[in-house]
Amino acid sequence: MTDSPGEERAPQAGAAAPAAVEFAGVTLAHGRRRLVEDASFGLAQGAFVGLFGANGAGKTTLMRSVLGLERPRAGRITVFDAPARPGRAGIGILPQQRQWPAATLDLAAIALLEAAHPGQGPAIGAALDLVDGQALARRRLGALSGGERQRLLLAQALVGAPRLLLLDEPLAGLDPGAQVQIVALIDRIRRQLEATVLFSAHDLNPLLGVMDAALWIAARRVRLDAPAALLRADVLDGLYGARMQVISGEGRVVVVPAC
Ligand SMILES: Nc1ncnc2c1ncn2[C@@H]1O[C@H](COP(=O)(O)OP(=O)(O)OP(=O)(O)O)[C@@H](O)[C@H]1O
Numbered sequence: 001m002t003d004s005p006g007e008e009r010a011p012q013a014g015a016a017a018p019a020a021v022e023f024a025g026v027t028l029a030h031g032r033r034r035l036v037e038d039a040s041f042g043l044a045q046g047a048f049v050g051l052f053g054a055n056g057a058g059k060t061t062l063m064r065s066v067l068g069l070e071r072p073r074a075g076r077i078t079v080f081d082a083p084a085r086p087g088r089a090g091i092g093i094l095p096q097q098r099q100w101p102a103a104t105l106d107l108a109a110i111a112l113l114e115a116a117h118p119g120q121g122p123a124i125g126a127a128l129d130l131v132d133g134q135a136l137a138r139r140r141l142g143a144l145s146g147g148e149r150q151r152l153l154l155a156q157a158l159v160g161a162p163r164l165l166l167l168d169e170p171l172a173g174l175d176p177g178a179q180v181q182i183v184a185l186i187d188r189i190r191r192q193l194e195a196t197v198l199f200s201a202h203d204l205n206p207l208l209g210v211m212d213a214a215l216w217i218a219a220r221r222v223r224l225d226a227p228a229a230l231l232r233a234d235v236l237d238g239l240y241g242a243r244m245q246v247i248s249g250e251g252r253v254v255v256v257p258a259c
Pocket of ligand 1: 030031035053054055056057058059060061062096
């Protein structure tokens with residue numbers, strides 16, 4: 001936890017269990033540019049944690065540091081009680097969505113999964129079952145909707161039943177209905193696998209009903225809070241660098257730009 005005055009503590013489900021991911025005094029930088037300074041927090045095992053920050057705040061860099069792909073300038077990153085390093089088993093990754101190479105659009109999705117995980121047929125089958133994607137995986141990639149492709153990308157992250165899922169903007173480019181479905185699917189799967197989820201997003205709203213904690217980067221500071229702690233206009237202004245408004249009614253809360 002960091003020092004957010006007056007804010008609630010983030011829930012630490014199973015507080016006795018070691019954290020799935022722990023940052024201790026971590027500074028992350030690219031060249032001379034510091035993105036994150038002196039970050040200290042722990043992600044409880046099994047928690048669904050939203051990761052927020054404006055464009056360029058360092059969300060992807062933070063995820064890459066958990067994977068051991070970015071070395072901290074200072075501090076220590078621990079993943080399941082061992083120092084973060086590349087190639088750790090038990091971590092599923094959904095990278096930020098990029099354009100699909102044209103050459104792949106005629107392929108059945110299953111072919112890409114098999115190429116990425118050679119010799120792991122049963123594990124691929126189990127991952128496809130988790131996203132209800134057996135039929136989808138046999139269709140041409142180019143013929144799938146954005147939501148369907150995202151389910152298959154999620155299946156690719158689930159091969160081997162990981163204990164930690166790093167999902168980098170899985171809602172990008174999805175319509176609101178597909179966003180709700182993907183969030184519900186991930187919530188169900190993390191409970192099934194008892195996995196910890198770190199899920200980056202620009203829009204808080206689709207995650208408000210499911211996340212246990214919010215990790216957010218603003219002005220190089222990283223904070224871990226209960227989701228409710230973010231629902232204050234001044235906090236949101238700092239997070240987004242723009243005037244924001246929290247609207248509540250009919251038992252729901254929605255965050256929107258104040259204009
Ligand atoms: N390998 C790199 N070398 C130098 N600078 C980099 C590198 N990777 C990222 N950056 C820069 O670091 C900053 C943070 O990038 P990062 O992708 O972590 O942010 P982000 O919060 O994920 O952004 P977005 O929401 O736009 O995806 C950006 O200014 C980016 O240009």
